[in-house]
Amino acid sequence: MKIAVVTGSTRGIGRGIAEALVHDGYQVVYSGTRAVPNVELPAGAVYIGCNIADGTQRKALFDQVMRRFGRLDVLVNNAGMAPRVRRDILDTTEESFDEVLGVNLKGTFFMCQAAAKLMLELKNRGLEAYAPRIINIGSMSAYTSSTSRGEYCVSKAGVGMVTLLFADRLAEAGIPVFEIRPGIIDTDMTKVVHEKYKNLISGGLTPIKRFGQPSDVAKMVSACCSGLLDFTTGQVLDADGGFHIRRL
Numbered sequence: 001m002k003i004a005v006v007t008g009s010t011r012g013i014g015r016g017i018a019e020a021l022v023h024d025g026y027q028v029v030y031s032g033t034r035a036v037p038n039v040e041l042p043a044g045a046v047y048i049g050c051n052i053a054d055g056t057q058r059k060a061l062f063d064q065v066m067r068r069f070g071r072l073d074v075l076v077n078n079a080g081m082a083p084r085v086r087r088d089i090l091d092t093t094e095e096s097f098d099e100v101l102g103v104n105l106k107g108t109f110f111m112c113q114a115a116a117k118l119m120l121e122l123k124n125r126g127l128e129a130y131a132p133r134i135i136n137i138g139s140m141s142a143y144t145s146s147t148s149r150g151e152y153c154v155s156k157a158g159v160g161m162v163t164l165l166f167a168d169r170l171a172e173a174g175i176p177v178f179e180i181r182p183g184i185i186d187t188d189m190t191k192v193v194h195e196k197y198k199n200l201i202s203g204g205l206t207p208i209k210r211f212g213q214p215s216d217v218a219k220m221v222s223a224c225c226s227g228l229l230d231f232t233t234g235q236v237l238d239a240d241g242g243f244h245i246r247r248l
Contacts, residue, residue, distance in 0.1 A: 016214025183240025
């Protein structure tokens with residue numbers, strides 16, 4: 001059975017991705033920052049706690065996956081965080097900057113690194129029917145200014161380069177790396193600004209006039225895992241209702 005690790009998968013976008021991959025036939029390893037999940041997971045679900053900003057916990061996650069399953073087919077780097085407090089960039093603190101980039105950027109980079117090493121090792125073993133891939137969940141904030149959460153924007157812009165770097169490095173080995181950039185998705189993270197976004201969407205912010213759902217992102221992950229996109233790597237897929245289109 002193919003093994004997929006999805007970080008930040010107890011709720012929201014990550015939960016939607018995990019459920020889609022289970023439907024696609026993967027054994028999914030759910031993961032969140034808690035040692036034990038604080039939400040109910042599907043019967044038989046495998047959960048491994050991991051704060052991806054912590055190198056010791058990252059190593060423990062992959063060690064457990066390899067001990068239990070002996071392979072890693074897909075890594076979906078979904079875990080991320082917004083600033084605990086939204087502040088004007090003139091008031092952004094170093095503590096907040098370090099925390100957000102520690103998870104969203106450093107954590108994603110080193111999760112890619114650890115997974116890539118395992119995937120290359122498994123490729124060299126000649127594992128049967130082995131076609132691994134890495135998928136990073138970025139954000140439209142990679143190219144959209146939000147001056148009340150600058151550290152988040154910087155972190156997601158960095159994820160774009162992480163994707164390109166690992167796509168370049170792993171292409172020769174036949175390991176594609178993709179990035180999916182969600183737009184305004186209806187999750188816990190957007191609830192605090194739900195009315196603001198609802199008004200913006202109805203006013204024409206996005207050509208597709210609705211909130212995105214976790215399933216919209218999950219379907220793109222499924223597409224990346226399908227093998228149908230394997231003559232590209234480093235590709236960004238925008239799950240944003242068309243927000244990325246420059247319009248007059």
